[in-house]
Amino acid sequence: MSTIIALMTDFGYKDPYVSLMKSIIYKINPKVKIIDLTHDIPSFDIHYASYILLVSYKYFPRGTIFVVVVDPGVGGSRRVLIIKTRNYLFVGPDNGVLYPAANDDGIVDIINVVNDKFFIKPTSNTFHGRDIFAPVAAYLSLGIDYKIFGNSVTIEDITKYEINIHEFNESDRTICGRVIHIDKFGNIVLNIRYRQYNLYKLFTEARISINDRNFKVKVGKSFSSVGRGELVLYINSFNLMELGINMSNAAKTLGVKVGDSVCIELSS
Amino acid sequence: MSTIIALMTDFGYKDPYVSLMKSIIYKINPKVKIIDLTHDIPSFDIHYASYILLVSYKYFPRGTIFVVVVDPGVGGSRRVLIIKTRNYLFVGPDNGVLYPAANDDGIVDIINVVNDKFFIKPTSNTFHGRDIFAPVAAYLSLGIDYKIFGNSVTIEDITKYEINIHEFNESDRTICGRVIHIDKFGNIVLNIRYRQYNLYKLFTEARISINDRNFKVKVGKSFSSVGRGELVLYINSFNLMELGINMSNAAKTLGVKVGDSVCIELSS
Amino acid sequence: MSTIIALMTDFGYKDPYVSLMKSIIYKINPKVKIIDLTHDIPSFDIHYASYILLVSYKYFPRGTIFVVVVDPGVGGSRRVLIIKTRNYLFVGPDNGVLYPAANDDGIVDIINVVNDKFFIKPTSNTFHGRDIFAPVAAYLSLGIDYKIFGNSVTIEDITKYEINIHEFNESDRTICGRVIHIDKFGNIVLNIRYRQYNLYKLFTEARISINDRNFKVKVGKSFSSVGRGELVLYINSFNLMELGINMSNAAKTLGVKVGDSVCIELSS
Numbered sequence: 094m095s096t097i098i099a100l101m102t103d104f105g106y107k108d109p110y111v112s113l114m115k116s117i118i119y120k121i122n123p124k125v126k127i128i129d130l131t132h133d134i135p136s137f138d139i140h141y142a143s144y145i146l147l148v149s150y151k152y153f154p155r156g157t158i159f160v161v162v163v164d165p166g167v168g169g170s171r172r173v174l175i176i177k178t179r180n181y182l183f184v185g186p187d188n189g190v191l192y193p194a195a196n197d198d199g200i201v202d203i204i205n206v207v208n209d210k211f212f213i214k215p216t217s218n219t220f221h222g223r224d225i226f227a228p229v230a231a232y233l234s235l236g237i238d239y240k241i242f243g244n245s246v247t248i249e250d251i252t253k254y255e256i257n258i259h260e261f262n263e264s265d266r267t268i269c270g271r272v273i274h275i276d277k278f279g280n281i282v283l284n285i286r287y288r289q290y291n292l293y294k295l296f297t298e299a300r301i302s303i304n305d306r307n308f309k310v311k312v313g314k315s316f317s318s319v320g321r322g323e324l325v326l327y328i329n330s331f332n333l334m335e336l337g338i339n340m341s342n343a344a345k346t347l348g349v350k351v352g353d354s355v356c357i358e359l360s361s
Numbered sequence: 362m363s364t365i366i367a368l369m370t371d372f373g374y375k376d377p378y379v380s381l382m383k384s385i386i387y388k389i390n391p392k393v394k395i396i397d398l399t400h401d402i403p404s405f406d407i408h409y410a411s412y413i414l415l416v417s418y419k420y421f422p423r424g425t426i427f428v429v430v431v432d433p434g435v436g437g438s439r440r441v442l443i444i445k446t447r448n449y450l451f452v453g454p455d456n457g458v459l460y461p462a463a464n465d466d467g468i469v470d471i472i473n474v475v476n477d478k479f480f481i482k483p484t485s486n487t488f489h490g491r492d493i494f495a496p497v498a499a500y501l502s503l504g505i506d507y508k509i510f511g512n513s514v515t516i517e518d519i520t521k522y523e524i525n526i527h528e529f530n531e532s533d534r535t536i537c538g539r540v541i542h543i544d545k546f547g548n549i550v551l552n553i554r555y556r557q558y559n560l561y562k563l564f565t566e567a568r569i570s571i572n573d574r575n576f577k578v579k580v581g582k583s584f585s586s587v588g589r590g591e592l593v594l595y596i597n598s599f600n601l602m603e604l605g606i607n608m609s610n611a612a613k614t615l616g617v618k619v620g621d622s623v624c625i626e627l628s629s
Numbered sequence: 630m631s632t633i634i635a636l637m638t639d640f641g642y643k644d645p646y647v648s649l650m651k652s653i654i655y656k657i658n659p660k661v662k663i664i665d666l667t668h669d670i671p672s673f674d675i676h677y678a679s680y681i682l683l684v685s686y687k688y689f690p691r692g693t694i695f696v697v698v699v700d701p702g703v704g705g706s707r708r709v710l711i712i713k714t715r716n717y718l719f720v721g722p723d724n725g726v727l728y729p730a731a732n733d734d735g736i737v738d739i740i741n742v743v744n745d746k747f748f749i750k751p752t753s754n755t756f757h758g759r760d761i762f763a764p765v766a767a768y769l770s771l772g773i774d775y776k777i778f779g780n781s782v783t784i785e786d787i788t789k790y791e792i793n794i795h796e797f798n799e800s801d802r803t804i805c806g807r808v809i810h811i812d813k814f815g816n817i818v819l820n821i822r823y824r825q826y827n828l829y830k831l832f833t834e835a836r837i838s839i840n841d842r843n844f845k846v847k848v849g850k851s852f853s854s855v856g857r858g859e860l861v862l863y864i865n866s867f868n869l870m871e872l873g874i875n876m877s878n879a880a881k882t883l884g885v886k887v888g889d890s891v892c893i894e895l896s897s
Contacts, residue, residue, distance in 0.1 A: 104813060105669075105813035106642070106667060106668070106669045107667060107812075108667065108681070108812050108813050109666050109667055109681050109684070110813075112635065112664050112665060112666045112667065112685065113685060113688045115664050116664060116688050116689045116693075117688060119633060119662060119664070120689075120690045136813070136814055136878075137876055165852070165876055166853045167851055167852075167853060168852070168853050168854065168863075169850075169851070169853040169854065215825075215826060216826075217826055217864075217865070217866035218826055218850045218851040218864070218866075219852070219863065219865050219866050219871070223688065223866060224866070
C-alpha cells in the first residue's frame with residue numbers, strides 16, 4: 094500500500110532516533126512512503142508541535158498516518174493513542190499534542206494502545222518512537238484495523254492541548270489575540286484567522302499593539318507588498334494573520350515571542 | 362513515472378513548509394522520487410542557491426525536475442518560470458536563481474507559468490512553493506507537456522543572476538577571482554575553474570592574496586595532502602579552486618567571506 | 630531490489646553533498662530505498678560516527694548497506710573498504726569508523742576496493758562520497774557480488790577505532806566508565822551496558838562521580854520517573870546507562886562532555 098506516514102518529533106537531526114523509526118517502519122511495510130513533517134520541534138514543546146500539526150495535516154492525502162513523538166512522559170503512565178478522524182489517523186502520546194489537529198478534522202474514535210504484540214520487544218522505557226509508535230504506524234499502514242491495537246476511550250478521557258484561534262469577520266475593525274508561532278524567516282504568526290487571502294482588499298492600514306508598543310503597518314498581499322525593511326500585516330498561507338518585514342526578521346526586530354498578546358485595529 | 366524532483370528552498374527544517382510541498386507532490390504523483398538538494402539556503406540568498414544549483418544539477422539523471430523556492434518576491438509581480446534545458450526542467454521564480462544552471466546546461470525554451478488550473482486553490486499570496494511550484498513540478502513529472510503551463514518568453518525577457526566563473530589554463534601563472542562559496546567544513550571555494558583534478562601535478566606552491574593578506578600555501582591533491590592545521594590549495598569536486606585547512610576551518614581561520622577578492626600566483 | 634542504503638556523513642545539510650550521493654545512487658538503482666542515518670556528525674568526528682553506527686545498525690533490515698563518509702583522509706592513501714558482516718554490508722574509508730559496528734555484528738570478509746570501473750570518472754580527490762562510496766553502494770544494492778570490487782584483506786590489516794563498552798552484571802555494586810555520547814536532549818550516555826531495561830527494579834539510588842563532583846541520583850525507568858528538573862539514572866534504549874534530567878539538559882547542567890570519566894555506586 095502506498096500510504097503516507099508523516100513523522101514529527103523533537104529528536105533533531107544529530108542522533109539516529111528518526112532513522113531508527115524509519116528502519117522499523119520499512120521493515121514492517123517496505124512500500125510505505127515516509128514524509129518528515131519536521132524533527133526540529135524544540136525539545137518537549139507541545140505547543141509548537143501541535144501548531145505545526147494543526148496547520149499542516151489537511152494538505153496530506155486522505156488516509157495519511159501522522160506519528161508525533163514529542164513525549165517527555167515516555168516510560169511513565171501516559172498512554173499511547175490512535176485517534177481516528179474523518180480523514181486521517183493520528184498516533185502519539187496522550188499529552189494533548191494530537192488534539193488540535195484531530196479535533197479540527199473531526200474525531201471519530203480514540204484507541205488506547207495496549208496490544209503489545211505490535212511492539213518491538215523488549216520494549217525500552219525511553220524510546221517509544223522506535224519501539225511502539227513506529228511499529229503501530231507501520232502496521233496501520235498495512236491496513237490492519239486500528240481497533241485491534243487496544244480499547245476505545247472517550248474524548249473526555251484524553252489529554253487536550255487547546256490552541257485557541259479567533260475568527261476574524263469582515264465587519265470587525267479591532268481584534269486581539271496572541272503570537273502562536275514564529276517561523277524560520279522571523280514572520281510573526283497570530284492566532285487570528287481570516288478565511289480569505291484578500292484582507293488587503295478590505296483594509297490598507299493596521300494599528301498594532303504588542304508588549305506596550307504601538308505602531309502602524311500597511312496591510313498587504315504578502316511581505317513583498319512593502320519596501321525592503323518595512324513591516325506589513327497579511328494573511329499567511331494557513332489563513333492566519335501574520336506580521337512580517339520584507340527581506341528581514343520581524344520577530345527579532347520587534348523582540349516578539351510566542352505567547353505575546355497582540356491587538357489590531359484595521360482601517361481602510 | 363520514476364522521475365526525480367529535486368527540491369531546494371530557504372525554508373529550513375523547523376517549519377512544515379518543505380513537507381507540505383512534498384505532500385502536494387505525492388498527492389499528484391505518488392510514484393515520483395523526491396531528493397532534497399538542500400533547504401538550508403540562507404533566507405533570500407539567491408547567490409547561495411544559484412551556486413548550489415549550478416554545481417549540482419549535472420549529477421542528476423536526465424529529465425530531473427528542479428524546483429527552487431528562494432522567493433522573497435512571492436505575492437508580488439515576479440513571474441513563475443519553467444525553463445526547459447537540454448537535459449532538465451527547472452521550475453522557480455523569475456528572480457535569476459535558475460539562470461546560472463539553466464544557462465550552463467543550455468536553455469531550450471522558457472515558459473511564463475500562467476495556467477492556474479494546475480495551482481492549488483485558493484492560491485495563497487505567501488506560499489507559492491506549496492500552491493504553485495509543487496503542483497506544477499508534480500504535473501510535469503506525470504509527463505504533461507511543459508508548454509501547456511503558460512506562454513513562451515525569450516531569454517532576454519527573464520531576470521538573470523550571473524555567476525562569473527574564470528577558466529584557468531595550464532599556461533597561466535596568475536589568476537584573480539572571488540570567493541564564491543564557503544562550505545560546511547569552512548573550505549573556501551573560488552570562482553576559478555580548472556577542468557582537470559591534477560593541478561597538483563603542475564604546481565607545488567601558490568602565493569595567495571586575500572583582503573590585504575599574503576601567504577604561501579602548498580598545492581595539493583586534497584586537504585589531506587598537508588599536515589594537520591596546514592593550508593592547501595586544490596581543485597575541488599566541482600573543478601573549482603578551493604582553499605582548505607587539513608582537519609580545520611579555513612574560512613574562520615582566515616576571516617574570509619563570500620565575495621572577497623582573491624589573487625593566486627602559482628609556481629612549480 | 631528494495632534494499633535499503635543507510636547514509637551517514639559529516640556533510641551537514643547546507644551543502645549539496647548528501648543530495649549528490651543520492652542522485653548517483655538513484656541513477657544506478659532507481660528502486661533502492663535511502664535512509665539518512667544522520668548527516669550532522671561533527672566534522673571529522675570518527676568517535677561520534679562510529680558510536681551512532683554501533684548502536685543503530687542492528688535495527689535495520691538484514692542486507693542493509695551502510696555507507697559512512699566521515700573521511701578527513703580523502704585523496705590520500707587511506708583505502709576504501711567493503712566489510713561484509715553476518716547480516717550487513719558496510720562501505721566507508723579505512724579509518725576505523727566502520728569497525729565497532731562491523732565487529733559487533735561479526736566480520737565475515739573485508740574488501741579493499743580498487744576496481745575503479747564502478748567509480749564516477751573522472752574521480753575527484755575530495756569527494757569520494759559522490760565518486761566512489763555512492764556508486765559502490767548502489768552497485769552492491771543491485772546484487773553485484775562484493776568480491777568483485779577489490780581484493781580481500783585481513784582484519785589485522787585494517788584500521789580499528791575501538792569503542793570500549795563495559796558490561797554491568799546484576800551482582801555489581803560499583804562500576805566505572807566514560808561518557809560515550811551526549812544526545813540532542815543533553816542526556817549523558819555512558820559506555821556501561823546492562824542487557825535488561827529493568828535496572829530500576831534492582832536499585833533505587835546511585836552515587837555518581839564525574840569530574841571531581843559527587844552526587845546522588847535516583848535510579849528510574851526513564852527521565853520521566855523523577856520530578857521536573859531532577860537527575861535520574863536509567864537504562865537507555867540501546868541498553869546503555871544514561872543520566873538525564875526530566876525536561877532539561879543534563880550535560881549542560883553538569884558541564885559534562887564526551888570522554889569524561891564516571892563512576893557509579895548503586896544501592897537498593
